[in-house]
Amino acid sequence: MCSLQTxxxxxxxxxxxxxxxxxxTVDTPFAQERFCTANEIDGLKAVSxxxxxxxxIQNGFFIKEKGLLTRALMIVDENNTVKYIEYVSEEGKEVNVEKALKFLESKLLKK
Structure with missing residues (x-):
């Protein structure tokens, strides 16, 4: 799991x-559960x-050579239409969560 992003x-x-x-993530469900419990992750759903x-594979995130998902952040609306996506260009970099949340708040959430 990308711990900072999560x-x-x-x-x-x-x-x-x-x-x-x-x-x-591609972490096992057991590893996810341990991480979520240890870090008090209770506001989101962790999916393996x-x-x-x-x-x-379906969303173009799987890196076959490494058996990992590329780090990314996606915002999908109530109709399952992707409205925002950011892929990290280099391993070890983080997505811009703040930018994504600003997009969510300004473009998708009713005020």
Whole structure:
């Protein structure tokens, strides 16, 4: 799990209670559960793409050579239409969670 991104989104989920937040990784469900418990991640749903990599393959996130998902952040509306996406260009870099949340707040959430 990208721990920093997950922690930031968990905090955002507490503010935006009308939005569903997910963190998708190739960590095993057991590893996800340990991480979420240890870090008090309770505002979002952690989902494992460990076994079949279906999410990663369908969305272009799966890096076959490494068996990992590329770090990315996606905002999908209520019709499952992708409205925002950011892929990280280099391994070890972080997505801009603040920028994505500003987009969410200004473009998708009713004021």
């Amino acid at each position: 922690k930031q989104l968990n905090e955002a989920a507490k503010t935006h209670t009308n939005v569903k937040f997910y963190s998708v 793409d460990f076994k079949y990599h279906q999410f990663g």
